[in-house]
Amino acid sequence: xxxxxxxxxxxxxxxxxxxxxxxxxxxxxxxxxxxxxxxxxxxxxxxxxxxxxxxxxxxxxxxxxxxxxxxxxxxxxxxxxxxxxxxxxxxxxxxxxxxxxxxxxxxxxxxxxxxxxxxxxxxxxxxxxxxxxxxxxxxxxxxxxxxxxxxxxxxxxxxxxxxxxxxxxxxxxxxxxxxxxxxxxxxxxxxxxxxxxxxxxxxxxxxxxxxxxxxxxxxxxxxxxxxxxxxxxxxxxxxxxxxxxxxxxxxxxxxxxxxxxxxxxxxx
Numbered sequence: 001x002x003x004x005x006x007x008x009x010x011x012x013x014x015x016x017x018x019x020x021x022x023x024x025x026x027x028x029x030x031x032x033x034x035x036x037x038x039x040x041x042x043x044x045x046x047x048x049x050x051x052x053x054x055x056x057x058x059x060x061x062x063x064x065x066x067x068x069x070x071x072x073x074x075x076x077x078x079x080x081x082x083x084x085x086x087x088x089x090x091x092x093x094x095x096x097x098x099x100x101x102x103x104x105x106x107x108x109x110x111x112x113x114x115x116x117x118x119x120x121x122x123x124x125x126x127x128x129x130x131x132x133x134x135x136x137x138x139x140x141x142x143x144x145x146x147x148x149x150x151x152x153x154x155x156x157x158x159x160x161x162x163x164x165x166x167x168x169x170x171x172x173x174x175x176x177x178x179x180x181x182x183x184x185x186x187x188x189x190x191x192x193x194x195x196x197x198x199x200x201x202x203x204x205x206x207x208x209x210x211x212x213x214x215x216x217x218x219x220x221x222x223x224x225x226x227x228x229x230x231x232x233x234x235x236x237x238x239x240x241x242x243x244x245x246x247x248x249x250x251x252x253x254x255x256x257x258x259x260x261x262x263x264x265x266x267x268x
Contacts, residue, residue: 049189
């Protein structure tokens with residue numbers, strides 16, 4: 001078990017938290033820990049970092065929250081590699097001595113969470129994904145992600161343009177009240193996963209069918225049609241399914257109380 005030091009940072013996810021660096025292939029991840037009770041490991045969305053879970057701080061009254069900077073993001077030093085991330089979740093749990101844990105993932109982090117759960121890890125109690133993507137043909141077409149253009153901007157070192165472009169995308173446009181927090185996370189994003197992306201990760205409905213832990217698929221009421229269609233497809237595959245009122249794709253930030261209520265229901 002890793003000893004977690006009290007955090008001197010004021011720019012973390014939770015007040016009174018402690019930090020741990022978890023060794024993984026290629027470097028380390030940063031885990032921020034707060035609260036008491038059953039553990040929830042939080043896996044953030046693309047271009048974001050552990051600070052996206054600030055709105056979930058109220059859950060520290062009931063749970064030990066573990067918000068992680070994924071490889072390639074935030075303060076993690078490990079290089080981007082989506083295919084390695086499902087195993088990273090197990091590494092975080094083992095390093096922190098978590099024999100049992102819940103897992104919550106947003107967007108791309110939700111896809112990683114699905115892949116992790118499909119391996120039927122012994123310590124996973126419950127799974128929640130929010131606005132997760134899935135490799136499946138659904139009735140709604142996926143939203144366009146301008147990855148080629150963003151990669152070009154990253155390679156050219158035009159990071160201010162990259163960040164401004166991404167801030168205007170429907171997935172990250174967000175409510176006005178979360179714009180400053182989102183911009184602060186993007187200021188730390190350096191596009192390294194676009195320049196050297198590592199291996200891809202595929203999650204299909206066949207993978208989902210192997211998940212044995214109780215699972216819930218959430219999406220914001222105002223998330224894109226495709227993300228809501230994915231949540232519905234997961235519901236048809238046996239997940240509990242609900243939409244978060246007042247939330248878009250970034251529901252944990254945009255509609256924190258409603259998201260927290262949904263999480264409490266899913267993890268009860």
